[in-house]
Amino acid sequence: MTWLTLRNLPNFITICRILLVGPTVWAILRQRFDLALALFFAAGVSDGIDGFLAKHFGWTSRLGSLLDPLADKLLMVSSYAACAWTGLLPLWLAALVIGRDVLILAGATAYYFLLHPFEGQPSWISKLNTLLQILLLLALLWHHGLRPLPVSLTDTLIYAVAATTTVSGLHYLWSWGRLLLHQVWHV
Structure with a gap:
């Protein structure tokens, strides 16, 4: 029996998505925004x-539950860093987005090692933040790779991403802090 069975197909697709991170970042850094857009779109699909x-088919696994968010975070963090490096995004926004993800990762890791494993569920603000982060990257890559978009659109998305990144980061900090207090000190 081989590793690549239909049941493992979602994990294989996720691994392929992880492999798209390098070429996507390369395309952004080389200012091949049309190629970066195509790769980013392929990763999303x-x-x-x-x-x-x-x-749909119940082909879930523990590996998949770890790889899928890892693939998403690698693509987003790397793309935001590359876009800031090339000047498409303000450095402060990339730092905010990356800082939030580092905060979430550090909190999840600390919780795991100090208490026990958990199944994290993203909040609605976190889902909105992810959607806005994706839309901002797509808009920037479209604007620089295919056709110009109104500057007001990208500016609005930049500030919407900044706001939702801040609120969702604070929400995670508050939620996990309360949970930690409750489980450790029964407060």
């Missing part, structure tokens, strides 16, 4: 496909 397969 593959995320939808592997999620559909996992949920």
Whole structure:
């Protein structure tokens, strides 16, 4: 029996998505924004496909539950860093987005090692933040790779991402802090 069975197809697709991170970042850094847009779009489509397969057919696994968010975070953090490096995004926004993800990762890791494993569920503000982060990257890559968009659109998305990143980061900090207090000190 081989590793690549239909049941493992979502994990294989996720691994392919992880492999798209390097070429996507390369394309952004080389200012091949049309190629970066195509790769970023392909990664997004593959995320939808592997999620559909996992949920619809019950092809979920512990590995998949770890790889899928890892693939998403690698693509987003790397793309934001590359866009800031090339001047497409303000450095402060990339630092905010990356800082939030580092905060979440550090909190989840600390919780795991100090208490026990958990199944994290993203809040609605976190889901909105992810959607806005994706829309901002797509808009920037479209604007620089295919056709100019109104500057007001990208500016609005920049400030919407900044606001939702801040609020969702504070929400995670508050939620996990309360949970930690409750479980450790029964407050």
